[in-house]
Amino acid sequence: xxxxxxxxxxxxxxxxxxxxxxxxxxxxxxxxxxxxxxxxxxxxxxxxxxxxxxxxxxxxxxxxxxxxxxxxxxxxxxxxxxxxxxxxxxxxxxxxxxxxxxxxxxxxxxxxxxxxxxxxxxxxxxxxxxxxxxxxxxxxxxxxxxxxxxxxxxxxxxxxxxxxxxxxxxxxxxxxxxxxxxxxxxxxxxxxxxxxxxxxxxxxxxxxxxxxxxxxxxxxxxxxxxxxxxxxxxxxxxxxxxxx
Amino acid sequence: xxxxxxxxxxxxxxxxxxxxxxxxxxxxxxxxxxxxxxxxxxxxxxxxxxxxxxxxxxxxxxxxxxxxxxxxxxxxxxxxxxxxxxxxxxxxxxxxxxxxxxxxxxxxxxxxxxxxxx
Numbered sequence: 001x002x003x004x005x006x007x008x009x010x011x012x013x014x015x016x017x018x019x020x021x022x023x024x025x026x027x028x029x030x031x032x033x034x035x036x037x038x039x040x041x042x043x044x045x046x047x048x049x050x051x052x053x054x055x056x057x058x059x060x061x062x063x064x065x066x067x068x069x070x071x072x073x074x075x076x077x078x079x080x081x082x083x084x085x086x087x088x089x090x091x092x093x094x095x096x097x098x099x100x101x102x103x104x105x106x107x108x109x110x111x112x113x114x115x116x117x118x119x120x121x122x123x124x125x126x127x128x129x130x131x132x133x134x135x136x137x138x139x140x141x142x143x144x145x146x147x148x149x150x151x152x153x154x155x156x157x158x159x160x161x162x163x164x165x166x167x168x169x170x171x172x173x174x175x176x177x178x179x180x181x182x183x184x185x186x187x188x189x190x191x192x193x194x195x196x197x198x199x200x201x202x203x204x205x206x207x208x209x210x211x212x213x214x215x216x217x218x219x220x221x222x223x224x225x226x227x228x229x230x231x232x233x234x235x236x237x238x239x240x241x242x243x244x
Numbered sequence: 245x246x247x248x249x250x251x252x253x254x255x256x257x258x259x260x261x262x263x264x265x266x267x268x269x270x271x272x273x274x275x276x277x278x279x280x281x282x283x284x285x286x287x288x289x290x291x292x293x294x295x296x297x298x299x300x301x302x303x304x305x306x307x308x309x310x311x312x313x314x315x316x317x318x319x320x321x322x323x324x325x326x327x328x329x330x331x332x333x334x335x336x337x338x339x340x341x342x343x344x345x346x347x348x349x350x351x352x353x354x355x356x357x358x359x360x361x362x
Contacts, residue, residue, distance in 0.1 A: 029266055033329050041336030048340040055344065056351060081285055089278040092269075092319045099268045211321070218319045222312045229288055229304035236300075237293035 017206050029208055036212045040219050043182075047223055050175050054230060057167050063160045068168025069234035071136055071144075073127065077232035078239065080123050081224065087116035088221045095214045098207035103200055106210070110194045113217070117187045124180055137173065138166045172231055179227060182220045189213055267324035277318045284311045 022028040058065045094109035128137075135143035145152040145162045155162060193213055196202065202210050284307055291303050317323040322330055 026266070030326060030329070033325060034332060037329055037332040037336075041332060041339075044336035044340055045343075048343060051340075052344055052347060055348065059348075059352070078285075078289065082282075085278065085281045085285065088281075088315060088319050089274055092274045092277075093271060096268065096271060096274070099266075215320055218315050222315055225311045225315070226305075226308050229292065229308055233288070233292040233304060236295055237289055239289075 017204075032208055032212060033215075036215050040215060043219060047175075047178065050171070050178065051226070051230075054171050054175065057171055058234075061160075061164045061167060063158055064164030065168045066235050067155065067160060068165045068172065069231060071131075071134070072172075072232050073130075074232050074237065074239045074241075076123050076127050077228050080120050081228045083116050083120050083123070084221045084224050087113050087120070088218050090116065091214045091217045095207075095211050098197070098202045098210040101203040101205070101207070103197065103203040106197045106203060107194055110190055110197060114187060114190045114194065117183055117190065121180060121183055121187070124176065131169075136169055138170050142166060175227055175231065179220065179223055182223070186217050186220055189216070267321070269318065269321065269324070273318060277314055280314055281311060284314075 018025055018028055022031065090109050090113045094106055094113060097105035097109055131137050132141055135141050135147065145155065145165075152162065155165070190213070193202070193210060197210070288304060288307050288311075291307060292300065294300075296303065316333065322333055
């Protein structure tokens with residue numbers, strides 16, 4: 001009876017796709033999805049610590065956070081938000097392509113997602129490069145206010161310490177840095193999935209790995225959805241003014 | 245044989261239907277969701293352009309929560325997942341709220357006490 005049920009399951013869902021510890025495909029799907037969400041919950045907790053640190057220091061040092069955020073170029077941040085939201089769409093399309101077993105479209109959508117991820121990191125690299133040149137990286141190169149006496153004087157008038165502005169940038173680099181590490185891991189996975197997908201791995205009925213990868217990608221997108229207004233938009237909207 | 249099929253009935257589904265619990269969302273839905281996200285991005289910028297004092301932050305967060313909710317419901321399929329999966333997703337956020345709530349309670353209320361060693 002048991003072996004008969006298994007033969008039925010294997011015949012119905014395709015040979016070898018249901019791993020031996022599961023009764024059938026729906027149970028396996030549910031388990032994989034649940035496991036991924038458990039992992040995402042731990043990710044939320046890890047980023048959550050940083051979001052808390054942000055909240056605490058912004059509450060403690062409101063003026064310094066306003067000053068620090070005014071150094072960021074909002075146009076870069078807005079552009080990157082668009083790029084990431086768009087990449088979530090293309091990732092969702094890749095998941096759909098795998099579900100309808102279309103190998104060409106799967107590889108194409110993953111490829112577009114990969115390029116968009118690269119664009120995001122490229123923009124981040126430009127932003128960080130400018131921060132380095134301006135001397136706005138705590139512990140690495142922090143001499144902006146040594147070279148901009150007016151800005152330093154302006155801070156002193158408002159009774160804001162230069163070290164308090166530094167705190168904004170510590171939080172900024174920790175948060176965007178951890179986010180960028182997640183993007184790099186995501187890009188590696190997308191490239192690997194393009195390689196496997198091209199060999200037909202996910203269009204043979206075993207499409208769920210792409211869905212799981214999508215969950216990771218979308219979570220990284222959601223983190224950025226919160227980072228963008230928190231880091232860039234503190235001083236109000238001024239798209240074209242770089243703070244330099 | 246017949247009994248085997250009856251016993252299997254719990255997992256049975258309508259002919260032609262794909263695996264139970266595997267709901268395929270069609271591309272037009274994804275396009276609409278992306279359109280909503282673009283509108284919300286513009287709303288985010290518009291809200292930042294208006295100086296509402298202390299209200300700016302909660303409004304920006306509210307818009308971000310709506311954006312994240314739309315991504316989770318459709319792109320991440322939560323709307324079509326089982327209650328158990330939704331509970332796991334909710335738990336991550338719930339625990340984060342406990343962290344924020346209790347820790348900020350302490351930090352924010354500490355200066356209220358005009359006692360030494362605050």
